[in-house]
Amino acid sequence: MSSSLEILGFGVDSSIPRVFPLAFNSYLFWIFFAAVIVLYRLLPHRGQNRMLLVASYVFYGAWDARFLILIAISTLIDFHVAQRVTKSRDRAIAKRWCALSITTNLGILGIFKYFDFFTASFARLLKSLFSYETDPVTLNIILPVGISFYTFQTLSYTIDVYRGHTKAATSLPDFALYVAFFPQLVAGPIERSHRLLPQIINPRRTSRxxxxxxxxxxxxxxxxxxxxxxxxxxxxxxxxxxxxxxxxxxxxxxxxxxxxxxxxxxxxxxxxxxxxxxxxxxxxxxxxxxxxxxxxxxxxxxxxxxxxxxxxxxxxxxxxxxxxxxxxxxxxxxxxxxxxxxxxxxxxxxxxxxxxxxxxxxxxxxxxxxxxxxxxxxxxxxxxxxxxxxxxxxxxxxxxxxxxxxxxxxxxxxxxxxxxxxxxxxxxxxxxxxxxxxxxxxxxxxxxxxxxxxxxxxxxxxxxxxxxxxxxxxxxxxxxxxxxxxxxxxxx
Amino acid sequence: MLAGTGILLEIIARILAPTLDYDRVHIHAFPEIAEEIKVGESPRIMILGNSLLLHGVDETLLQENISTALSRPCSVSKVTPVATAARDWHYLYDTYFTQSQSHPDIVVIGFVGHHLPDQYELKIRRLTRHFCSLDNLGSCLNEEGRTLDERAIGFISHFSALFGDQRTHQWGVSSATIPQFGPGVSRLNNILDAAQTRPAPNGSDDPGIQAPSTRTYRKLADLIKTLKAHGVKPYFIPMPQPEPWTVDPEARATIEEQGATLIDRSVNPRMGRSDFSDGYHLGETGKTRFTSFLASVLSEELSSMETPAP
Incomplete structure (x- = not known):
């Protein structure tokens, strides 16, 4: 059964290689990184951040550019939710905005990672308990690389803003870099906003x-x-x-x-x-x-x-x-x-x-x-x-x-x-x-x-x-x- | 410091390279073989293949039998680096023989099913290190490297003995430090290969790689074209195996379309299991029987040629 997500282009496509091409143990990654670090040294702070954002999207898009849409959705929603939460004087309204972020992020995770598992498991349960044969609705979609990592990272940001543990980012590109920073995008560490975001926002120095x-x-x-x-x-x-x-x-x-x-x-x-x-x-x-x-x-x-x-x-x-x-x-x-x-x-x-x-x-x-x-x-x-x-x-x-x-x-x-x-x-x-x-x-x-x-x-x-x-x-x-x-x- | 360590390791690898194993000794002798072919007695016969021919042909016996049958001298050279196939032989011939303008009159290529198709699993380090020159390295990396990573490894391996012979160094060091390394790797490779194998639909000779319908033979065609362009007559001979096997019709068609000869008499001489040393390579008796068979076939072919190639 083809699903709407398959129709939208997230279906399993055997023509797309499933190997992550910019894995850290590949030569291609080190060529990519050499180019990034050269540009990084040449650019001022704001330019560094913009370049790192583009590099991060290239890094992820090299695996499958279609799934950049998911990162973009998470980024846009969480950036705006954090703004609303900060501006909101009413805790109940702030809580609703926070709930929107949680629902969206967990919704994406649920659809792309768990939907097929739960429907197939439910069908098996029906069969074993009641001998009821059913054709489970499966989406047959690819699991986006690193989805669990960046989803948890962005979730922690909106929750921390809601709790008052961190300030909402004022620059969308900086926040987008916090979500997509390529060294830790696909396999962590899952960074907290209060640690990583200031390092992105403020100028950085490198030493020996x-x-x-x-x-x-x-x-x-x-x-x-x-x-x-x-x-x-x-x-x-x-x-x-x-x-x-x-x-x-x-x-x-x-x-x-x-x-x-x-x-x-x-x-x-x-x-x-x-x-x-x-x-x-x-x-x-x-x-x-x-x-x-x-x-x-x-x-x-x-x-x-x-x-x-x-x-x-x-x-x-x-x-x-x-x-x-x-x-x-x-x-x-x-x-x-x-x-x-x-x-x-x-x-x-x-x-x-x-x-x-x-x-x-x-x-x-x-x-x-x-x-x-x-x-x-x-x-x-x-x-x-x-x-x-x-x-x-x-x-x-x-x-x-x-x-x-x-x-x-x-x-x-x-x-x-x-x-x-x-x-x-x-x-x-x-x-x-x-x-x-x-x-x-x-x-x-x-x-x-x-x-x-x-x-x-x-x-x-x-x-x-x-x-x-x-x-x-x-x-x-x-x-x-x-x-x-x-x-x-x-x-x- | 890291660069210094790398250079030191490279120097050690280069010193060890020519004598790492009998195969490297053989590969390092290719330029000499090319020189010998230049001055050899006509008809000059090259036996080209891998370990099947290395263990399957006695070149002295072959030379004696053909000389006797033709009543004139001939020369036989063996170019049989182990674990190679048509994808390697194409570059090997170009590097060592075409570029030195040293061609035999006929080349006999022995094979089983999986040695001819383009889908043969290449060892890119070995290919670029030992069988490529600067002239064909670019085209080799372009055509044989499936990913940028493979191309990078191939490129580095061409210039670095440390990278090119890495597998041999790994084998040597690991065998000395890890108990049962050889048998362990072999057993696990077999298990993993078996786990990956899907049954071939038509029971082909080699279930380990793709079914014949998905096989292509572009490199085989290139090899034949290269040989024929230099006036070399290519003969392909299916090697005896303990179990009967047939040549893929697609391979047969490629060989014939390109004007090479397939000596499809693999059932003769009929070999018993005792003629094989390990269930794949011919043993001493098998080697003698196969060499005699090959000599008779080649003698017939050479006799039927009106004039030998210059």
């Missing part, structure tokens, strides 16, 4: 320090994406595609571990490169990761993993729901709702819902012990044990996240824990790869954790830095992925 920190972030990001994530993707994809007779339970466990490092390398890599190139333009984006696999509890993990999303969910969902006010059960209810919706934010699929549910359960289950874990000063051995235990709990979540279906996740879970303890040569290969490719990165993180500074490498003597960069360059050149894969978070 910005360059040094940016270089570190870009190199570490490329290393995490190309050396770790893409090589782990090969192992993980292979093991997840294998049939029961091709791999054993321990191989599958290694496949899940490989995915844990793939998704971390992939997402950390994107965020780090985004921060690095933004720094080269004098803009400081927030850190999205703080050594997440060293967490010992779920609350600790969510302060380290995808920080821009977890803090967004905390500020705009968990706390408005009541947060931890109202006793244990209400807190758990709020945590479950928040994490379920957080799961759904990642993708329109039941495995993501299950992942969110699992995260909510973990948070609730650990809640009585969180304070003790946070305040304790355990020995190194105990810390290692707790960290490894919690890493495995995180990996159960990653299994749900990565699996094609709940049935596949269960099959993996069952074979790993209960029915098949065999291993093939894929186990030493997988573990060896994790150790060789991701091990040095984890060692760096241990050192960073001890220094309590995510950018500590930029402050060490020149020789040490050179050695680290030379190693990274060697690994980047030699250990190119055996098969390339896109940034995972583009699909969200």
């Amino acid at each position: 320090d910005h360059f040094a920190k940016g270089l570190y972030l870009v190199i570490s990001g490329l290393f995490a994406k190309i050396v770790i994530a893409d090589n782990m993707a090969f192992i993980c994809n292979g093991i997840f595609a294998a049939s029961d007779d091709q791999v054993g339970g321990i191989d599958r466990l290694v496949g899940v571990y490989a995915f844990a490092f793939q998704i971390y390398g992939d997402f950390y890599g994107y965020s780090a490169i985004a921060r690095g190139i933004a720094l080269w333009m004098g803009i400081e984006l927030m850190a999205n990761f703080r050594m997440p696999y060293f967490a010992r509890s779920p609350a600790d993990f969510w302060k380290r993993w995808h920080i821009s999303l977890s803090s967004w969910l905390r500020d705009y969902l968990y706390i408005p729901l009541g947060g931890n006010r109202g006793g244990h059960w209400k807190t758990c209810r709020n945590l479950m709702i928040t994490m379920l919706l957080g799961g759904l934010w990642h993708g329109a699929g039941w495995t993501f819902v299950l992942w969110g549910l699992y995260q909510g359960i973990l948070l609730c289950a650990y809640r009585p012990f969180e304070g003790r874990i946070r305040d304790s000063q355990p020995s190194i051995v105990r810390r290692l044990v707790e960290t490894f235990l919690f890493f495995n709990l995180v990996c159960i979540g990653w299994l749900l996240f990565r699996a094609e279906s709940a049935a596949q996740a269960w099959n993996f879970f069952n074979t790993i824990l209960f029915s098949d303890f065999s291993a093939t040569f894929l186990t030493p290969y997988g573990l060896g790869s994790i150790l060789y490719l991701a091990g040095p990165f984890l060692l760096l993180e241990i050192w960073l954790a001890r220094r309590n500074d995510l950018l500590a490498l930029t402050t060490v003597p020149w020789g040490w830095r050179s050695a680290a960069y030379a190693y990274a360059l060697f690994m980047l050149v030699v250990h190119q992925p055996l098969r390339t894969s896109e940034f995972i978070y583009f699909q969200f």
Whole structure:
């Protein structure tokens, strides 16, 4: 059934490549960025902002120009809503304007990301409960890259203006750049207006320090994406595609571990490169990761993993729901709702819902012990044990996240824990790869954790830095992925 | 510092390049082979292909058998870089033989189904590094690079041994540092290929790539045109495989339309499984039988030629 959205041109079109052409690990992006940075250096502040806006639209339009319309709609509505909210003396009217923004943004997100999922799921439910066959109305449209990221970013702006936490932007082009700033447009970090907007509005300065920190972030990001994530993707994809007779339970466990490092390398890599190139333009984006696999509890993990999303969910969902006010059960209810919706934010699929549910359960289950874990000063051995235990709990979540279906996740879970303890040569290969490719990165993180500074490498003597960069360059050149894969978070 | 590291790695890669593996040794000998062809006894026969012919033809035996059959000397050269296909051979021939004006009288090209179509999965680094010259690099990148990224990689690889031979360096370093690297990669590649494979509708020889109806043969036609333009007679010979297979009619038509000869007697000599070393390449017995078969076919063809090419 063709939908009006298909007719309007948002339908799935196989002639349009689905690969994001300006991904940070492509040569094309770096040619694009070289042109941007040259122009940036030549232009005054206002010109820089206009040029960055055009560059951001080119960046996004290179994937599919049709979806610039959605960004334009969000931008125009939220800019004008914020103006109205600011001018409105009546809170009720301001609230209505804010509701318009929320409805529009979530409406776009709902139509483009969730409509087909919910109608298809409803049809399946009808069939299973009442044996009622129905042809679900599906829109059959492409999921716009990064829609969840920029929608949440613009939503936070209008809500913050309504709450009085930030001032409404007075310049539409500046606000449009806040929404579409290309380093973080398609995969975050989800920046708050009070952090990013002033950096856009006010003139920026760049220094040697910005360059040094940016270089570190870009190199570490490329290393995490190309050396770790893409090589782990090969192992993980292979093991997840294998049939029961091709791999054993321990191989599958290694496949899940490989995915844990793939998704971390992939997402950390994107965020780090985004921060690095933004720094080269004098803009400081927030850190999205703080050594997440060293967490010992779920609350600790969510302060380290995808920080821009977890803090967004905390500020705009968990706390408005009541947060931890109202006793244990209400807190758990709020945590479950928040994490379920957080799961759904990642993708329109039941495995993501299950992942969110699992995260909510973990948070609730650990809640009585969180304070003790946070305040304790355990020995190194105990810390290692707790960290490894919690890493495995995180990996159960990653299994749900990565699996094609709940049935596949269960099959993996069952074979790993209960029915098949065999291993093939894929186990030493997988573990060896994790150790060789991701091990040095984890060692760096241990050192960073001890220094309590995510950018500590930029402050060490020149020789040490050179050695680290030379190693990274060697690994980047030699250990190119055996098969390339896109940034995972583009699909969200 | 980063530039210095890059230069150092490049120097090391260039020092290692000629002796990285037997295939690189062979590729680095192409200029010598071209010189040998120039001064070789006529008829000059070039065996052009990949590992199928590398393991499938004994050039000394071939030369002896043809010389005996023709009662006059001949020369045989093997140009068989591994994991190559028509898309590579076109540039390879142009770079090493056309540009040095060193042409054999006949070229025998051995293949199985997926070696001839344009849809063969190219290794762009290897192609531009080893089989292209500055003269044909531009057209190669233009025609073979599907994306700007591929073109950029191809361009850099032509000038950089580090990039061009990256896969070999990766294999060497990873094999030394990661246990079971080779078997692991091979197993996962097979699993991933199988997962991507859609069954070929007509049961063609190679289900791993597109069905024959979507195959095109432009590069094959270009190769034949290049050979014929220099007075070289091209022969195409389907290589024996453990399972019988047939040549795609579209490939057959291209070969015939361009005036090349298809020696479609792949059922002769009939090979048993024991004639193959690994289920794909011919082993020692298969090599001898196939070489004898090839010698007899070529002798017949050469005898029927009125006058050999100069």
